[in-house]
Amino acid sequence: MFKKRSLAAPYLVWMVAFIAVPLVIVVYFAFTDKTGAFTLENIMSLGMYTTVFVRSILLAIVATVVCLVLAFPLSYMLSRMHTSTQSMMTMLVMLPMWMNFLLRTYAWMSLLENNGLINRFLGVFGIGPFQMINTSGAVVLGMVYNYLPYMILPLYTIMVKIDSSVIEAAQDLGANMFSVLFRVLIPLSMDGITTGITMVFVPSISTFIISRMLGGGSNLLIGDLIELQFLGNSYNYNLGSAMSLVLMVIVLMCMSFTTADTEEMEAMV
Amino acid sequence: MKKIISLTLALLIFAAAALPSFAEVDVKSGYDYTRFKNDKITLNVYNWGEYISNGNDDSVDVIDEFQKLTGITVNYTTFDTNESLYAKLKSGGGNYDVIIPSDYMIGKMVKEDMLAELDFANIPNASLIGDSYKKSDYDSENKYSVAYMWGLIGIVYNKTMVDEGDLAEGWGLLWDEQYAGQILMFNNSRDAFGITSMLIGSEINPTAQAEIDACAEKLKAQKSVVQAYVMDEIFDKMGGGEAALAPYYAGDGITMMQDNPDLGMFIPQEGSNLYIDAMCIPKTSKNKQAAEMFINFMCETSIALANAEYICYSSPQIEVPALLDEEYSQNPMMYPDEDMLSRCTTYSVLSDEINSAMDLAWSEVRSFDTSGNGWLMPVALVLMLAISIFGFVRKWKKEHRNDY
Numbered sequence A: 001m002f003k004k005r006s007l008a009a010p011y012l013v014w015m016v017a018f019i020a021v022p023l024v025i026v027v028y029f030a031f032t033d034k035t036g037a038f039t040l041e042n043i044m045s046l047g048m049y050t051t052v053f054v055r056s057i058l059l060a061i062v063a064t065v066v067c068l069v070l071a072f073p074l075s076y077m078l079s080r081m082h083t084s085t086q087s088m089m090t091m092l093v094m095l096p097m098w099m100n101f102l103l104r105t106y107a108w109m110s111l112l113e114n115n116g117l118i119n120r121f122l123g124v125f126g127i128g129p130f131q132m133i134n135t136s137g138a139v140v141l142g143m144v145y146n147y148l149p150y151m152i153l154p155l156y157t158i159m160v161k162i163d164s165s166v167i168e169a170a171q172d173l174g175a176n177m178f179s180v181l182f183r184v185l186i187p188l189s190m191d192g193i194t195t196g197i198t199m200v201f202v203p204s205i206s207t208f209i210i211s212r213m214l215g216g217g218s219n220l221l222i223g224d225l226i227e228l229q230f231l232g233n234s235y236n237y238n239l240g241s242a243m244s245l246v247l248m249v250i251v252l253m254c255m256s257f258t259t260a261d262t263e264e265m266e267a268m269v
Numbered sequence B: 001m002k003k004i005i006s007l008t009l010a011l012l013i014f015a016a017a018a019l020p021s022f023a024e025v026d027v028k029s030g031y032d033y034t035r036f037k038n039d040k041i042t043l044n045v046y047n048w049g050e051y052i053s054n055g056n057d058d059s060v061d062v063i064d065e066f067q068k069l070t071g072i073t074v075n076y077t078t079f080d081t082n083e084s085l086y087a088k089l090k091s092g093g094g095n096y097d098v099i100i101p102s103d104y105m106i107g108k109m110v111k112e113d114m115l116a117e118l119d120f121a122n123i124p125n126a127s128l129i130g131d132s133y134k135k136s137d138y139d140s141e142n143k144y145s146v147a148y149m150w151g152l153i154g155i156v157y158n159k160t161m162v163d164e165g166d167l168a169e170g171w172g173l174l175w176d177e178q179y180a181g182q183i184l185m186f187n188n189s190r191d192a193f194g195i196t197s198m199l200i201g202s203e204i205n206p207t208a209q210a211e212i213d214a215c216a217e218k219l220k221a222q223k224s225v226v227q228a229y230v231m232d233e234i235f236d237k238m239g240g241g242e243a244a245l246a247p248y249y250a251g252d253g254i255t256m257m258q259d260n261p262d263l264g265m266f267i268p269q270e271g272s273n274l275y276i277d278a279m280c281i282p283k284t285s286k287n288k289q290a291a292e293m294f295i296n297f298m299c300e301t302s303i304a305l306a307n308a309e310y311i312c313y314s315s316p317q318i319e320v321p322a323l324l325d326e327e328y329s330q331n332p333m334m335y336p337d338e339d340m341l342s343r344c345t346t347y348s349v350l351s352d353e354i355n356s357a358m359d360l361a362w363s364e365v366r367s368f369d370t371s372g373n374g375w376l377m378p379v380a381l382v383l384m385l386a387i388s389i390f391g392f393v394r395k396w397k398k399e400h401r402n403d404y
Helices: A002-006 A009-030 A041-079 A083-098 A101-112 A117-124 A136-159 A164-172 A177-188 A190-206 A209-214 A222-231 A237-268 B002-018 B062-070 B082-090 B103-111 B124-128 B164-175 B189-200 B209-222 B233-239 B250-259 B288-298 B301-311 B352-367 B373-402
Strands: B042-048 B073-079 B146-158 B183-186 B226-230 B245-249 B263-266 B274-279
Touching (some): A009 A237, A041 A083, A041 A136, A041 A190, A041 A237, A041 B352, A101 A117, A101 A136, A164 A177, A177 A190, A190 A222, A222 A237, A222 B082, A222 B352, B062 B073, B073 B082, B124 B288, B146 B164, B146 B189, B146 B250, B146 B301, B164 B209, B164 B245, B183 B189, B189 B352, B233 B245, B288 B301
Parallel strands (some): B042 B073, B183 B245
Antiparallel strands (some): B146 B245, B146 B274
């Protein structure tokens, strides 16, 4: 028993040094001023940035919902496929992740531009041009494109475990499509759904490069705001830490909500 | 024609590879460049990206020449903003021997005692730097820095999209409704506020909150015509004809014009910001003498010329303009006349309060939304309501189920 535990030591050291200690430092900076004295000033001044916080949360929620709606049927389809096809299809899902994140986002920039590929293609048929880049829609698109695999993979892994006979049994007992979906499929894949939601929502709410490239720099998100504190004129790491702290609390709230859900579901089963 | 050029280039590369390499630059006599030859020194040089002649396109590979001449190994890395350089030095990450920040950042570092005093006995070539780039506002006693390059901010425009008669509007062109949606703007508070202050005629180095507020109002008014706030994306967007107007640094503007002949550039009549990037040695440097040797080498006429030719920025080295191609030395974008220079101002260090105020105003400008502000809050409210209703309904259902 002891031996097994000691195997985790390297990770424990890693976690303390690179996760726990930095977290403490962030909290420390968030509640102190430049001289190191305790202050609530940093947190209180965040009220001025409410619109940015609301926009970030909203865009992240929209991106998460879109990801879920897209990923759920796809993952179900994947999990019902022949095993050999499944491995190939999961590889296709992962394929975009082989490319650099910045490059992918940059590519979307040249696709969506007014003189970009999509508008030029539509122009052939005399449609458009549509204003697509530099809108919040483009930011959501960037999030969905970049984080969709993180929704598909957990959903897929949980769905392959659902036996087809369970679904057949439900149908035998006279359940229509909606009942099968809401009373069998969704409850059984709840673990995957919550993991997927966390894995899409968290990076979406903290991203800054997507909003800069696709949002034209005017759809400021929390991530941009934090970056501005460190790489802006004032180098105000205290305010930056306070923003990070609020972001962490938002994420924590989201995670507590989703994990509570799974426990409930487990209790129900 | 292109084929011939590329063929010649290929042959040249082949010839260069075949011939044994030898130092081809001539340096001024009387300076002992070889005194650290056997000391196995590694010099960490931290410079802006794309800001040195690097051997591409048949140019001189400055770093390589320095290594060959002195036997010192150079570890050359780059940064993209003054602020990231500052953050890196301040947080203690990285040990650099030579850094090349801009004027106001040098001032800030001098104020915070981060730079070492230079020993000009080791940098005799500093005498070749023009007097107007010494004793500047940021380094008033000329103790900490040796100017490397300078330039102005101008407006890059696409000749096919902009009526050249409108250029007389000066900086106001960036506010012109006629070009709504085709204007790019700096995604950097200092430059954005600098441009605005020149337009409304206030100080380029604000000292009061009121000046910041006035600029911020003007920037908010500009927002409806701005397509995007960008930095280096300008190269793509202007090059591809995505936007018609963009303010940018003259050296980069000239590079853009070489790539896309449709582009033009001008310095507005109101005047502009004159920026100076200068070489400094951080206090933490362990090889100060070798670092000074590097600075001296960068001021050699042949090296300064190679750099000026390659990066298209203006050189403060007095012997360079005469040796440059006329295309550059007569270019008002690179070497403007006295009249224009008298209207240009350099950024100086701002107080901490003004810096914070500017950052706050800048994030306000960027998150300020003329059309979206209305729907944002209601939608958030509805969504939160929907979530809570969902929660209640589920609870109610569960209780109901327990009745069975």
